[in-house]
Amino acid sequence: MSIRxxxxxxxxxxxxxxxxxxxxxxxxxxxxxxxxTKVRDIIKNAGGTIVREDNWGKKKLAYAINREDxxxxxxxxxxxxxxxPLKISNTYNITDEVLRYLLVKVDVKARAALAEQAxxxxxxxxxxxTTEEN
Numbered sequence: 001m002s003i004r005x006x007x008x009x010x011x012x013x014x015x016x017x018x019x020x021x022x023x024x025x026x027x028x029x030x031x032x033x034x035x036x037t038k039v040r041d042i043i044k045n046a047g048g049t050i051v052r053e054d055n056w057g058k059k060k061l062a063y064a065i066n067r068e069d070x071x072x073x074x075x076x077x078x079x080x081x082x083x084x085p086l087k088i089s090n091t092y093n094i095t096d097e098v099l100r101y102l103l104v105k106v107d108v109k110a111r112a113a114l115a116e117q118a119x120x121x122x123x124x125x126x127x128x129x130t131t132e133e134n
Contacts, residue, residue, distance in 0.1 A: 013047070017106040018078045018085065022092075023071035023099040029058055032072060035097035039074070042091045046084035052077040065099045077106075 020043075028035050032055070043050060056073035065071070080088070085103055092101045 013081045015079045015081055017051075017108070018048075018080050019102075019104050019106055020076045020078055020088075021102045022074045022076070023061075023065070023101065024074060025097055025099055026058055026068055026070040026072060028097055029072050036074065038095065038097060039092075042088055042095075043076075043078060043080075043084075046080065046087040046091075048078050048080040048084050048088070050076055050078055068099060071099050 022039055024032065024035050024039075040050060054075045056075060058070055058072050060070055061068070088103060089101075092098050
């Protein structure tokens with residue numbers, strides 16, 4: 001389990017890894033920085049930190065949400081204290097810019113297995129490259 005402790009001036013907090021995918025209203029695509037700043041501020045106000053952010057762009061939804069067929073997908077890796085997911089969920093539920101969101105705790109074992117699998121695949125491809133050269 002990947003748990004990190006942060007030290008506050010008064011007490012230590014347990015910080016866990018989370019993945020957040022946010023679907024932002026498609027009309028806000030032209031000025032995407034404004035709703036993203038709001039999303040980031042909600043995370044920071046809850047005591048979290050953003051480790052990585054990836055904008056997947058505008059995509060068609062499988063079904064209409066609030067009469068919208070498209071949304072801008074943004075993926076983030078986060079580190080949050082134990083009480084932050086509830087605060088973030090409550091805030092995103094009433095935020096107009098966010099159509100939907102998915103906040104899940106990272107499965108550390110699965111992530112390590114994927115990294116190991118990618119490493120093996122890279123090793124195999126480099127071994128094949130050296131045998132082809134000979």
